Amino acid sequence: MNHDLNHKLNYAFPGKVVRKDLTQSIKEGANVPVYVLEYLLGMYCATNDDLAIQEGVGRVKKILSDNYVRPDEAEKVKSKIRELGRYTIIDRVTVKLNEKADIYQAELMSLGVSGIQVDPDYVLKYEKLLAGGIWCILRITYEAGSLPSPFVLEELKPIQMPAIDMQELFEGRRFFNREEWMDVLLRSVGLEPTAFEENAKWHLIARMIPLIENNYNSCELGPRSTGKSHLYKEVSPNAVLISGGQTTVANLFYNLSQRQVGLVGLWDVVAFDEVAGINFKDKDAIQIMKDYMNSGSFARGKVEITGSASMVFVGNIDQSVEVLQKTSHLLSPFPTSMIDAAFFDRFHAYIPGWEIPKFYPQSFTKQYGMIVDYLAEWFREMRKRTFADSIEKHFRLGNNLNQRDTTAVRKTVSGLLKLLFPDGSHTKEDVRDCLVYALKVRRRIKEQLKKIGGMEFYAVHFSYIDQETLEEHFVSVPEMGGTSLIPDGPSAPGHAFSVQLGDGGLQGVYRIELQAAQGNGKLVRTGLANHTSLSDAARVAFTYFKANSNRISGTIFPEGSDYLLHLSDLQGTGAARALALPLFISLCSAALGRSIQSQMVILGDMTVGGTITRVENFATTLQVAFDAGAKRILIPMSSAVDIASVPPELFAKFQVSFYSDPVDAVFKALGVQ
Structure with a gap:
């Protein structure tokens, strides 16, 4: 099976796949995100020729050894730039506007240097530099006595694929059945599908929906060490992970003084890690967030801003699900200020993290998968499309689903179908499986709302009706019982x-x-x-x-x-x-x-x-x-x-x-x- 799938992948997507154990082995010596490594591996190791892979790995290791800046070697790299006069490095770059001097200035995270003047053209072309920063290949020169910094940015190139041929993707997809394609997706983000049961595979795939579906709001709470934030931190260059919970309305939505759109306007996914620690300094933050999660837009001052970023909330559950069910509700890890039925009602899905096993070395694949940058660009391109109308061809929803429930289910189904069948080749049974999953993850939200908000949310008995047989099927969530x-x-x-x-x-x-x-x-x-x-x-x-x-x-x-x-x-x-x-x-x-x-x-x-x-x-x-x-x-x-x-x-x-x-x-x- 492994050999057959590896062969199919290399045949269907030549030059777009890489052996994931290469990523794992190199990453142990370089603390950079997976997409940075695989950008380099994609340049030199996107083949199934063992000799070429060996040579490519050597080149990637040399590039990382020579050019990747380790924080503990920052002074050594700065010295190289000074002595050689010009040097190429790999680092995370964040840019801020210095209003007093009217210039843009960069901060290099690992090198520990700030104040480097940046050409406005780079800022206009790569706006994410202003919002959380991006990994880049930089050519830096040194000019002693130069202001505002002796380090001068000569060239900046983001570590991202320039474009993607969607037709090539659609044609390549046809070589795989559904189960094989699910395995391809999981291996592409570094996981080994044979280590997970079918149910857990669906949850791991569902983690990807915010990356491929606009304005998709989800949460996942569960035990530690199940990789809840891995996808958003390491795998996708189009997602930003807010760790620690501290943020502001200006950073997240819109900075009135600088007239700059925040994270939701520049990233595909804004993920909050450790939800228990989320703390907004602004009193109106939750209200603005509710507005945005409901409509994809928000008002800030006299400005009406729209964004397509999905919102993801991940965190830990310290008690067992059974205890939480009896004593409180499954959203109780959120901070008290966010325990609001109207806020949670805007969530489209609740992924049950307790149904995903803890990650062990065998949870990570050593087989071939797509280069994550290729995967990320495919996801981004698919955000322009929707498969939500696929439900109506075969099914209709039961009368317990209100408008928000219907929207949530349609968006989840659309996201799953885009992930599993980007070429639109799904069958009625494929739609049914995605629909049942979508009803479960939305009902899990509704069950908690019933506990928090009472009778306003009494209608939780979700169902769908087969258009052919007119038979109604009810969908339950396992933990309710x-x-x-x-x-x-x-x-x-x-x-x-x-x-x-x-x-x-x-x-x-x-x-x-x-x-x-x-x-x-x-x-x-x-x-x-x-x-x-x-x-x-x-x-x-x-x-x-x-x-x-x-x-x-x-x-x-x-x-x-x-x-x-x-x-x-x-x-x-x-x-x-x-x-x-x-x-x-x-x-x-x-x-x-x-x-x-x-x-x-x-x-x-x-x-x-x-x-x-x-x-x-x-x-x-x-x-x-x-x-x-x-x-x-x-x-x-x-x-x-x-x-x-x-x-x-x-x-x-x-x-x-x-x-x-x-x-x-x-x-x-x-x-x-």
């Missing part, structure tokens, strides 16, 4: 489910397990039922049970049994206080040996005198119950006025029973007319 909380089928007598507000501030699902055993009328509590905050609820329920059991059935003798109570917090939302009514129903169910109706959730609470209280956050409570798998709902009559707050399509999902007092609630729960 909600429907198993309340299993189908009859439960044991004394077992009940309720949705209540936990002390963590979120609605959660609680399972009550109550068992009657021979004894002398005690209530024995275990598990969460031992929590002090539940003492009142347990006391109210048991007191009312002993006083009113004869109203339920003459066969119940509270003093002749002990009742063993175990309470489980199924979603980690903390102890709930309003459980007296569900506990009373469970006591009656256990005493009678009769099960509560299958998949029923009991809502509401009661006082020791039997007064029923309304359900808090009624609409959200119903949504939590539905997500947990409830099919039946027992609701106090006092909450009937809140039905108007519930979306009709959600309310219609349940068989609803109303009760007026605790005894009525018992009969309705047990299905007794």
Whole structure:
């Protein structure tokens, strides 16, 4: 397979491929981005001739040895420039405008020299010099006493491919099937596809979508050492990675004083590393970012600026996904100032970093792949095209997707199709696979929005409809797993489910397990039922049970049994206080040996005198119950006025029973007319 794919690549893209182990071996001795190395390797080693490769590697190593500036050897290189009078170096160049002197001045990162005067023509031709800087091959001369610096820039050449023949790419693509082409893409960014399962491959490909799709907003949170920022820092010369999180509106969007467009106008991708540390100095930064992420434009002063840069947010999750799901949400690593439903709603995708394994030496390929600069130019050229309309030829989206959801799914599908089928040769099944993936990564965002923003984002049950068969297919995300909380089928007598507000501030699902055993009328509590905050609820329920059991059935003798109570917090939302009514129903169910109706959730609470209280956050409570798998709902009559707050399509999902007092609630729960 490796040999066959290597042969195909060299045949289909002669001079555009390189053995990736060469990149790895040389990179160990030179701390330069992959695209800088492969620019040189592409000049001297883009062949499958071993002898030519060996000679080419020697030349590349010599160039790096002679011309690449290592920071610890900066003084040695400066001396060479002075002694020889002229010298060629490879360094990262950043240019700033000196307004007082009215000149552009360059700073060379590794050489540690600043103030070098730059010809305005270079700045106009390569605007990225002003925004984060780019790697260049520079010819520097030395003129002692010259101002503003004795180092004079004679020639500057960015390390980038000048152009790309898209027709050559389209024709070359036809030699590969989909699986082979996915492997080509992964090897081209230095990864070995055989080290990853199919699911992880899709996530790794999805990381590339922001590079090929305009104004695409995505985030990836997951464990450390999974290469989340590698693509944007090392592989693409068209992406800029903001590390450390500190930035300003002027740097990112528009500098009013200098009248210069920021990063979003000059780069294809602006990526934020370590999202937990993002800190904007400007109060209006998040609002401007929301505006830009929504429309691709923003207002700054009297200026309306447009940009095509995609926004990517990557960071680490320190807890397990299961713990985060129970205690908070999967976007909680973001700083508090950014925990805003309107901001997250503008994300098109959430790549689950926890489904990508940690990188080991075997994760990196030793086979052939495209030169990353060729890959980057292909991605950039494809940003001018869209494949979003490919969905409509075969499918339509379900009614749970609003306009933002639809836009997100269409952009993800377009990006995947451009990556996998740049020549447009996809089939219906190819579109279906991309569509299912797109629905998953958008639904993952929507599920978190539901936790953050409540009922405004209740519609999370994404689906697509096949235009031919009219069959609707629903798409779920693996980590949600909600429907198993309340299993189908009859439960044991004394077992009940309720949705209540936990002390963590979120609605959660609680399972009550109550068992009657021979004894002398005690209530024995275990598990969460031992929590002090539940003492009142347990006391109210048991007191009312002993006083009113004869109203339920003459066969119940509270003093002749002990009742063993175990309470489980199924979603980690903390102890709930309003459980007296569900506990009373469970006591009656256990005493009678009769099960509560299958998949029923009991809502509401009661006082020791039997007064029923309304359900808090009624609409959200119903949504939590539905997500947990409830099919039946027992609701106090006092909450009937809140039905108007519930979306009709959600309310219609349940068989609803109303009760007026605790005894009525018992009969309705047990299905007794």
